[in-house]
Amino acid sequence: MCVITSIQPQKNKRNVNVYLDGRFGFGIDLVNFVKLGIKIGQEVSEEKILEIIKKSEQQKALDKLLRFATLRPRSQKEIESWLGKYKVHQSMRDEFLAKLRHLELLDDKKFTQWWVEQRRNFRHFGDKLIKMELIWKGVDKSIINDVFEGNKDSNDQKSDAMLILSRKLQHLRKVPREKMYRKLFGFLQRKGFDYEVIKQAIDELLLKE
Structure with a gap:
């Protein structure tokens, strides 16, 4: 058995260092520090120390995951790829996914609704391209x-x-009409618009010229 002889805050102020029998023992996040009731004078077994360290490592991984998940909505595949990239142990993955669902940070339908809105409103992508992106993201x-x-x-x-x-037309005004049509058509195809939408848009726009 070891005795906790000192507890010192780390520079980041989110963790503390715990000293056992006068020597550094381990670092732990404040969440688990409070939850586990760690205090000076407490006796801890080697088994208990390993349990504390494991919980601290889990909390560090969860904190990183939460930062990733709150930067913008994520698909489940993106979250699972992150867990794999940072080698989060399989035993923790289900728990982390459940935590994200509880916090409403993991929902592929809500993610899809957000992605469609963003790509339509800010990138002006066609539905065909947006669908391909969503499939690539595992939805x-x-x-x-x-x-x-x-x-x-x-x-x-x-x-x-x-x-x-x-906007594109501003750079094509001196191009022959037939060539202009082909260029505009190809441009919208690459943006992911359907044939009928492309044809209607170009025909209507060129009628105004």
Whole structure:
């Protein structure tokens, strides 16, 4: 058995150093420090020390994960990739995923709704490209289809297409009309717009010219 002889705060003020029999024993985060009731004069076994260190390592990993998950919404695949990248032990993964769900930080449907809104409003991407991105991020196709069914508006897609076309057109005014049409069509295809939306947007825009 060892005796806790001193407790000193670390420079980051989120952890403390615990000294056993006058020598450094281990560092621990404040959450577990309070939860475990660690105090000077307390006797701890080697088994207890290992348990404390394990809990502290778990808390450090969870804190890092929470920072990652709160920077922006994440898909479950992104979270699982993060857990793999930082070699979080399998025994902790289910617990961490459950914690994120409890905090409403892990929900692929909400993530998909957010992603669609961001890509449409700020990048002006077409639905085809957005769907491909979501598949790459590991979202189930049934969730993707449900979200797009609830947000189906071809007029919005056409408006987005016309908005980015009007900017592109500024650089193509001296290009022959047929070549201009091909360039605009290819540009919108790469942005992920459907054939009908592309055709309607270009035809309507060129009529105004």
